[in-house]
Amino acid sequence: MSSAAAHWTRIQGEQFARYEMAGRGLILDHAAWARALLGVTELDADWLDYQDRGGAVYRAVHVVDERIEQCVFMSPRPDLPPRTWLAGLFTKQALSTADRTALLSGQALEKGADAGPTVCSCFGVGRNTICDAIRADGLTTVAAVTACVKAGGNCGSCVPEIKQLLAETRVTEA
Numbered sequence: 001m002s003s004a005a006a007h008w009t010r011i012q013g014e015q016f017a018r019y020e021m022a023g024r025g026l027i028l029d030h031a032a033w034a035r036a037l038l039g040v041t042e043l044d045a046d047w048l049d050y051q052d053r054g055g056a057v058y059r060a061v062h063v064v065d066e067r068i069e070q071c072v073f074m075s076p077r078p079d080l081p082p083r084t085w086l087a088g089l090f091t092k093q094a095l096s097t098a099d100r101t102a103l104l105s106g107q108a109l110e111k112g113a114d115a116g117p118t119v120c121s122c123f124g125v126g127r128n129t130i131c132d133a134i135r136a137d138g139l140t141t142v143a144a145v146t147a148c149v150k151a152g153g154n155c156g157s158c159v160p161e162i163k164q165l166l167a168e169t170r171v172t173e174a
Contacts, residue, residue, distance in 0.1 A: 011124060016090040018083065020121065027074075030058040034072045038062055050104045061103045066094035073106060081106045083124045084115050119161050122154035130162060134169045142166070 005021035012018075027033045030051055034040075038060075040047065046063040057079075061071040068090050073080050085108045089099060102109045115126030133139060133148045142162050146153040152162050 009121060011121060013087050013124070014091065016087065018087075018124075030074070031060065034058065034060040037072065038070045040070075048100060048104055050106075057106075059104060059106055061100075063095060063100075067092065068095065068103075071103070078117065079106070082108070082115060082126075083118060084126070087124070119165070120151035120154075120158040122158075123150040125149050125151040127165065130165050131169055134166060140166065140170075 006023040006025070008019055008021040010017055010019050031049055034049070035047075040062050047060065048063065049058070049060040051058045056074075056076045058072070058074040062069045071086070073086075089095065089103070092099065095103075098109055115124075116128030116131075117126060119125055119127050119130055129149055130145060130151055133145065137144075137148055139145050139148060142152050142159055145151055145162050145166070152159045
């Protein structure tokens with residue numbers, strides 16, 4: 001991983017691996033940094049990128065044979081694209097023009113189910129997904145949530161938040 005990252009984790013998805021990084025290092029040239037990180041050396045590569053210097057936001061996507069090969073999304077705020085939407089783009093046989101536009105904007109152009117902020121990093125499960133499962137299936141324990149949506153079934157660091165969601169969901173329904 002990059003020396004600019006103080007922490008990173010790897011999550012295996014279907015047809016992709018996701019790395020999430022955090023750090024306080026200053027990156028002066030985001031495009032050069034991203035190309036080096038992803039190992040994209042050819043200048044004529046199909047490379048989409050967007051930068052907002054004032055907001056410290058950077059997005060880059062390396063496309064090979066009309067499919068996402070790899071990408072980088074950076075932001076100092078919690079406004080990164082929904083992981084489930086991005087993961088779905090990796091399974092597409094070819095990106096459409098709309099998909100390319102959406103990648104540069106950092107969000108799906110059409111609104112779909114929003115998983116919400118990630119609670120379980122190991123399995124990429126969002127808050128809304130967990131709350132919906134709690135309500136729909138009447139879940140009352142962390143073990144039941146894990147059995148239903150996998151959240152809490154690996155490292156366990158999200159268990160306290162799942163317990164809080166269980167308590168909040170019961171309170172709002174009472």
